[in-house]
Amino acid sequence: MKRKIAVVGTGYVGLVTGVALSEVGHTVTCVDVDEVKIKRMQEGLSPIFEPGLSELMTKNINEGRLSFTSQHQEAFKSADAIYIAVGTPQKEDGTADLCFIESVAENIASHLKSYAVIVTKSTVPVGTNDYIKSFIGTRTDTPFDVVSNPEFLREGSAVQDTFHGDRIVIGADSPIAGDLIEEINKPFGISVFRTDIRSAEMIKYASNAFLATKISFVNEIANLCDKLDANIDDVAKGMGQDQRIGDKFLNAGIGYGGSCFPKDTNALVQIAGNVEHEFTLLKAVIEVNYKQQRLLVDKAREYFGSLRGKTIAMLGLAFKPNTDDMREAASLVLAEELVLAGATVVGYDPIAMENAKKVLPEAVNYADSALGAIHNADAAFIVTEWKEICSLTTEQFKENLKDAVIFDGRNCFNVETMKSANLDYFSIGRPIVK
């Protein structure tokens, strides 16, 4: 059955959810307080770079199933379900800031005129849905239920992940509300896992914390491989063939960034602290990642002695490929450290350049191509594994770099190829080639 759905918040999660729900036939109104953004989206322009998203937006707007408004009242009118997909940014103490959630809850309380299921997509600390329930319940007489339906999509493959996810988690205390959300999701054909609200909230944090742990673990093994002359590529492959370990998320590199892992790991440490539980393991994961993001500067310092006066080409600025998102990107800490060390930084990213200019240190210079960035640089730092960057050839490096030295933070290149081209090539957890 086709349902009427409102989605509040048009960031990565909200916009992709709204577009996907309209694509499978529901009538979706996305609401956001940012009127400029709403105007652009009404014209089919996606505010974020996400492969395939604009095309789907335009299609569903034209077919009359997807609309955008800044008026909550209009979006909530006769909605069967209201999805909350606003941000839960990190406060200074590491806890999740729920001010946007509260403001949506207030709006729902004032405009809800008939029964609706309120679905929380945002990542929220365990117990938040109970809080939302009592917050709205004390402000309206209209009946409603609350369901936790955490999101597992990745930036850069958000559309693909939404249609081909591994599972849909539905945490509900009311079976009717849980059934409605299951029915809404049926067209995706993805297996559904039903549980209670608090467990669903925990599944989201636990999943992100586990994936972050996997990354920090493999990075520590890679750092050991560096010292013991073993090769992390083979080690990860050999480990991953054990199905209990799995071969995904074992790519060693300069750590995890983005809007989720750093924020959610910190939040879970805080959530644990609130109930007097010290999450020692997760604290170590965060600490490993802090060091890992700075690793290329340490390696370059070891190579050059001092970085003063050196020009470093920083290839890739976004926190990962296929996104323009700079949040918690390794490039931020690397640029800062390099500038502090007296180096000149020339940055390049195929998509994230405009966002990068807003957040990287002012002293950073920019090139308009990967080749332009390495031209006359003393060394290249590979920070994000964009296809364009990983397809640079040994000849291009040799012709352009002054010192023919590469510090690869994403293990993009073949060690043997670099060795035979006489390039000084340092990567993460693979034998050093001099």
Ligand code: UGA
């Ligand atoms: C992550 C999760 O993967 C999603 O399931 C989740 O829904 C999302 O957070 C969220 O909570 O909203 P995302 O941050 O978009 O998704 O990106 P990932 O592909 O998970 O990458 C995160 C970081 O880990 C990147 O910096 C990436 O370079 C790094 N990474 C990933 C590694 O260093 N090694 C790996 O093997 C995999």
